[in-house]
Amino acid sequence: MARIAKDPQERRNEILDAAMELFQTKGYEHTSVSDIVKKIGVAQGTFYYYFKSKEEIASAAHERSLSARLHFVKNTVDDPDLNAVDKLRxxxxxxxxxxxxxxxxxxxxxxxxxxxxxxxxxxxxxxxxAPYLTEIVQQGIGEGVFQLDHPGEVTEFLLVGISFLFDRGVFKWSDEEIAKKYKALEKIVDSLLGGKNIISVSAFLGNTNHG
Structure with missing residues (x-):
């Protein structure tokens, strides 16, 4: 029986979903292109029509994840029922x-x-x-809860600091060291934005994947 033709984007997502599932169960290094195409029942030529390599799958997975996260962020920024501090958190x-x-x-x-x-x-x-967080910070300035100049640059500084300092692929901090740095982050954010109790360290400790 002939395989039903699918929309190109649907097929691409099908390959990507299968690859991610195999990466989770077998590990990235132990998953081959043959494993991926076998899982969804297509020829290797179909895989290479959408992706040049297994490495490109990893990039596509990151891009799709980032796109979904940005959709969440945009909806948060546009929520009229949230103040700036709640949006930032x-x-x-x-x-x-x-x-x-x-x-x-x-x-x-x-x-x-x-x-x-x-x-x-x-x-x-x-x-x-950066543009979304800058918009939130500007809202906070308008609400009188943040006191700072140059909101765009301060926002970029904050994002760069969080991204690199808490990236376990860059620094091999222990869990204890991470906890201390998150505790310091509370005061750092308050100082940068000119507010009080903006970020809760206890909430931050459960979110340590900064990829």
Missing amino acids: KVLLQGFPAPETDKVILEYVHDEGNSILHQKWLTAKITAF
């Missing part, structure tokens, strides 16, 4: 950290041989998030 605690499903991709990109790709991904995430 929601974005930094729920939108900015990588979800648990990205763990296997983060392990791949944290490999020493992938340092250039790692830097590229971090830069792309910071660049994508």
Whole structure:
């Protein structure tokens, strides 16, 4: 029986979903292109029509995850029922950290041989998030809860600091060291934005995937 033709985007997502499931169960290094196409019942030529390599799958997975997170952030920024502090907390605690499903991709990109790709991904995430957080900070200035000049630059500084300092692929901090740094982060955010009790360290401790 002939396989039903699918919309190209649907097929691409099907391949990507199958790859991610295999990465989770077998590990990235132990998953081959043959494993991926076998799982969904297509020829290897179909895989290579959409992706040049297994490495490109990893990049596509990161891009799809980032797109979904940015959709969440945009909805948060546009929510008329949230004040600036609530928006900032929601974005930094729920939108900015990588979800648990990205763990296997983060392990791949944290490999020493992938340092250039790692830097590229971090830069792309910071660049994508910065305008949204800047808008939130500007709202907070208007509400009188944040007191600062240069909101765009301060926001970029905050995102870069969080992204690199808490990236376990860059620094090999122990859990105790991470906890101390998150505790300090509370005061740092307050100082940068000119507010009080903006971020709760207890909430931040559950979100340590900064990929």
